[in-house]
Amino acid sequence: MRQSQSAVMERGVELETVHETEPFEAAWAGEARWFVQFYREAPGSTIEFRVQISPDGINWLDHEGVAPMTSEAVGFLSIPVSHFGHWLRLRSEQKSGDTAPMLRIYLELKE
Amino acid sequence: MPVATKESSVTTPEAATVAADLRDAIRSSDLRLSKYNPLPRILTFDDFNQGAHGWVELGGNYDGRGTLESMDEHFRDFRPPQLSNANFFDVGTHGGMTGTYSMKLATRKAPGHTATAIRRLTMSGRGLLQIEAYLAWKVEANLGGGEEANTYGDISWDANSHPSEAQFGAFTVATDLSHDGIRYHNVMRFQNSDWDGHIVQKWMYPTVAEPTPHERFRGEHDYGRYTDFTAPNPDDWRFLGDTRQEACYNEVPTKINWHYLRFLIDTRTRSNVELQFNNDVYDLRDVPVPPYGEKYESLESLLNFYFSVRTLGPHRNFLFLDSVVISADW
Numbered sequence: 001m002r003q004s005q006s007a008v009m010e011r012g013v014e015l016e017t018v019h020e021t022e023p024f025e026a027a028w029a030g031e032a033r034w035f036v037q038f039y040r041e042a043p044g045s046t047i048e049f050r051v052q053i054s055p056d057g058i059n060w061l062d063h064e065g066v067a068p069m070t071s072e073a074v075g076f077l078s079i080p081v082s083h084f085g086h087w088l089r090l091r092s093e094q095k096s097g098d099t100a101p102m103l104r105i106y107l108e109l110k111e
Numbered sequence: 112m113p114v115a116t117k118e119s120s121v122t123t124p125e126a127a128t129v130a131a132d133l134r135d136a137i138r139s140s141d142l143r144l145s146k147y148n149p150l151p152r153i154l155t156f157d158d159f160n161q162g163a164h165g166w167v168e169l170g171g172n173y174d175g176r177g178t179l180e181s182m183d184e185h186f187r188d189f190r191p192p193q194l195s196n197a198n199f200f201d202v203g204t205h206g207g208m209t210g211t212y213s214m215k216l217a218t219r220k221a222p223g224h225t226a227t228a229i230r231r232l233t234m235s236g237r238g239l240l241q242i243e244a245y246l247a248w249k250v251e252a253n254l255g256g257g258e259e260a261n262t263y264g265d266i267s268w269d270a271n272s273h274p275s276e277a278q279f280g281a282f283t284v285a286t287d288l289s290h291d292g293i294r295y296h297n298v299m300r301f302q303n304s305d306w307d308g309h310i311v312q313k314w315m316y317p318t319v320a321e322p323t324p325h326e327r328f329r330g331e332h333d334y335g336r337y338t339d340f341t342a343p344n345p346d347d348w349r350f351l352g353d354t355r356q357e358a359c360y361n362e363v364p365t366k367i368n369w370h371y372l373r374f375l376i377d378t379r380t381r382s383n384v385e386l387q388f389n390n391d392v393y394d395l396r397d398v399p400v401p402p403y404g405e406k407y408e409s410l411e412s413l414l415n416f417y418f419s420v421r422t423l424g425p426h427r428n429f430l431f432l433d434s435v436v437i438s439a440d441w
Binding site: 003007009011023025055056058086087 | 161162163168179187188190191193194195196198199200204211212215217219251252254427
């Protein structure tokens with residue numbers, strides 16, 4: 001049986017321009033997937049999501065294999081990730097729009 | 112009407128002694144369990160090389176529509192536990208006491224924030240109940256900054272002491288128990304420092320029961336995000352004694368030395384019994400366990416343990432648990 005874990009990284013966070021999820025250790029996992037739900041939508045906005053990786057939980061860079069994903073701040077989206085290091089986080093940035101969305105963010109990990 | 116008995120059958124004293132000796136002999140030859148001293152029946156043995164074993168973020172109660180707003184604000188963000196290989200910037204993977212992984216509880220970088228993981232069971236008997244763990248507490252390492260990064264509170268860096276030791280707030284081991292309608296918490300907290308980074312390093316306990324979501328529902332309180340959920344008012348905490356609990360933080364935030372913790376309680380009397388931290392043993396029989404005044408339903412035989420970690424400054428605080436054993440004498 002493969003080990004797995006679902007982590008609710010944010011339960012309803014106001015996106016104040018830029019948000020980064022807390023550093024999360026994922027050394028044991030071979031694959032991951034982010035889910036982002038707009039708990040409060042902000043139609044007319046553009047939000048950019050970047051998957052970031054780290055060797056130490058302190059220094060971060062964009063995952064070279066996952067292109068930034070943009071959203072119009074409505075509904076639900078997911079981003080698959082593999083070949084990450086031992087740490088994962090998701091960076092969210094509001095690129096345009098007058099109202100801030102509220103995000104619910106899950107990280108799903110599997111061996 | 113048949114009456115359900117509440118006691119298990121007991122064998123003769125001689126046979127019980129032989130059984131106990133046999134259990135000890137078998138356990139002492141078990142490479143993973145010999146570091147523990149459990150009561151006769153091991154309810155759970157959580158080796159975090161094999162997953163989180165049911166330890167989960169403590170969640171608040173929510174309404175029938177699952178709205179965030181219905182949840183107590185200070186119950187919304189206890190953070191998911193992490194299966195950690197204890198990976199650090201200076202040495203790479205530190206690993207666990209046994210194997211590679213431990214369970215890590217991590218706070219945010221927000222003064223007062225608490226991370227909490229809970230283990231949910233029910234009890235099939237009454238009597239002694241014990242939790243044991245090998246644990247370590249750390250602060251997130253800091254890279255960069257000016258000379259101010261070399262001092263925090265009582266500690267300035269001198270190549271021996273490290274300011275991060277003063278940046279760790281507290282960790283707590285506690286129960287959430289209920290039987291015969293009476294709910295209560297046994298709580299022991301290692302308070303490492305205060306809000307100003309002054310070293311405390313003493314054990315504490317609360318003199319009141321934890322505030323509940325139902326009390327908020329009735330409009331009796333509405334605590335903020337960084338409230339101490341166990342007992343919000345600092346005046347409701349007491350030190351176990353004046354003696355400082357010496358420990359092995361070990362100089363920098365990336366060296367992990369595992370400490371033994373054992374917390375023994377008695378559900379028959381709803382009381383504390385004993386706390387062991389490495390080779391220090393505290394008699395807790397006079398430490399109160401305040402019950403809730405109201406009767407509880409839907410919680411019969413509730414048996415929960417939780418660990419929490421609380422930062423008092425803008426620093427991520429970590430509690431690492433190599434493994435955990437819960438045992439009982441029933």
